[in-house]
Every structure is written in C-alpha cells, then in structure tokens.
Amino acid sequence: MPPLSAPKWTLRAAAAFLVLITATACEVVPPEDSGSAPGSGTSTADARDAQTELGKLKIAKAGSMRGYSREKFPHWNTTGSNCDVRDTVLKRDGTKVKVSGCNVVAGTWTSIYDGDKITDPGKVDIDHMVPLANAWRSGANAWTTEKRQDFANDLDDPQLVAVSASSNRSKGDQDPSTWKPERSAVWCEYAQDWITVKSKWKLTVTTAEKAALTDMLEKC
Numbered sequence: 001m002p003p004l005s006a007p008k009w010t011l012r013a014a015a016a017f018l019v020l021i022t023a024t025a026c027e028v029v030p031p032e033d034s035g036s037a038p039g040s041g042t043s044t045a046d047a048r049d050a051q052t053e054l055g056k057l058k059i060a061k062a063g064s065m066r067g068y069s070r071e072k073f074p075h076w077n078t079t080g081s082n083c084d085v086r087d088t089v090l091k092r093d094g095t096k097v098k099v100s101g102c103n104v105v106a107g108t109w110t111s112i113y114d115g116d117k118i119t120d121p122g123k124v125d126i127d128h129m130v131p132l133a134n135a136w137r138s139g140a141n142a143w144t145t146e147k148r149q150d151f152a153n154d155l156d157d158p159q160l161v162a163v164s165a166s167s168n169r170s171k172g173d174q175d176p177s178t179w180k181p182e183r184s185a186v187w188c189e190y191a192q193d194w195i196t197v198k199s200k201w202k203l204t205v206t207t208a209e210k211a212a213l214t215d216m217l218e219k220c
Contacts, residue, residue: 001148047220050192053199054213060204063137072145073132073152085153085160089126093162093192111164113171113181125168128152130197133173138203157200158193176216177208184219191216 028100078083083102090104097107104121111118118124132140132152142146154160171179181190191213198205205213 019155022065026079044220047188047217050220051214051217054195054205054210054217056203057195057198057210058202059207059210060138062206063139063141065133065137068133068136070132072136072148073140074145074149074151076126076177077149077153085155085204088155089160089162090121090124094121094124109162111167112161112186113163113167113183115183116164116167123165125163125164125165127163127168127171129161129193130201130203131171131173135201135203138198138205140201140203151201154197155199159197175206175209176212177206180212180216187216188220194220 027058076086078084080102087099087102087104090107090109091099094104094107094109098105107119107121109118109121109124110116113127128135130138132148135148135151140151143151151159167182176191178193180187195213197203
C-alpha cells in the first residue's frame with residue numbers, strides 16, 4: 001500500500017505512521033514535531049505549481065443536485081479487523097494517540113480550520129476537503145458507485161482531514177468562493193490541497209471558485 005497522503009499541515013505535525021495492533025490500549029507516539037506552525041513554510045514553487053494545475057481545471061457551472069445522496073459515496077472503508085478509514089485519519093492527524101485494537105480511544109487533535117483542540121476522538125469530524133456534494137455537482141454524478149467510494153475514502157491525496165465538528169458543519173458542501181477556513185494563515189495550503197484533489201479526480205471548478213482559489217494562493 002502506498003504511503004498515506006495528508007494535507008500539508010498535518011504532515012508538519014506528524015508523519016504518516018503504522019500502528020501496532022494489540023489487544024489492550026496502547027499509545028501511538030508520532031515523530032517529534034519540527035516546531036513549524038500550521039500555515040508556514042509553503043514554498044513559492046508549490047504555489048506556482050498549484051496555480052498551473054488550477055489553470056488546467058475545466059471551468060463549468062455547478063451541476064444539479066438531483067439524485068444526490070451521501071449513500072452514493074460509501075464510507076468509511078474497512079482497513080482491518082474492526083478498523084476503518086476514519087480510524088486511520090485519526091491516528092495520522094492526532095498526537096499522543098491511544099488505540100484499543102484498531103479503535104482510537106484517546107489523543108489530541110488540533111483543527112486546522114479554527115485552531116480548536118479536541119481530546120475526545122468521538123468529537124472529531126473527518127472532513128472531505130472537496131465535499132461529496134460539491135464533487136457530485138462538479139462531475140462525480142457521472143461516476144460509478146465504486147469510483148465515488150474510492151473518492152470518499154481517498155487516503156492517497158489530501159482529501160481527508162481531522163477537524164472540529166463546528167468548522168465542518170460551517171463548511172458544509174461549500175467551495176472556497178463561499179467558505180474559507182477561519183484561520184487565514186492556512187488559506188494557501190487549503191487552496192493547494194483543494195486544487196490537488198480536483199486535479200487528481202478531474203473535477204470541474206466554477207468561475208467564482210477559481211477566482212477564490214487564485215486569491216487564496218496569494219497567501220503563499
């Protein structure tokens with residue numbers, strides 16, 4: 001299995017890692033934090049690459065929501081005995097994570113969108129960088145259910161990130177033209193990750209969405 005890809009801000013906090021599964025609770029200790037604050041250290045080259053990729057995306061009006069339901073994007077996939085993709089993201093994005101078997105039972109998560117710290121894994125939301133409904137409106141309506149399932153469980157691209165429930169509810173299915181993270185310091189990375197996902201999955205962008213992403217890249 002290829003290494004997990006995460007939003008750039010989570011890679012600064014902790015590298016992707018494998019968890020030793022035991023019958024009793026154990027602690028997962030990520031590599032030592034480099035001390036880089038989220039939203040810092042993005043290179044001009046990264047921003048240029050993102051701008052180039054953005055320019056290649058097809059512009060189209062948002063499609064209809066007719067026929068949409070979250071059930072058409074099955075998630076979360078299982079990743080082992082009593083494990084699923086949600087557990088994988090919680091382990092990847094948290095610090096001092098404790099597991100019981102495959103289940104995450106404790107740890108600390110910093111929500112990149114609003115800076116909230118969460119210590120109860122049950123109160124952490126796993127956000128789809130490009131929301132499922134947005135994907136539906138920008139091309140996923142024509143996909144097979146199998147492909148939509150792959151998209152909803154994508155660990156190879158920066159599509160899944162652990163955040164606060166309040167920020168996830170605030171975002172909903174909005175694109176960057178109508179919703180941005182509360183913390184403007186992460187707009188650069190957010191735009192880059194959004195573009196990465198839309199490029200990988202060949203999804204369209206609206207004119208307003210492209211303009212907002214261009215503005216956000218200026219934060220780089």
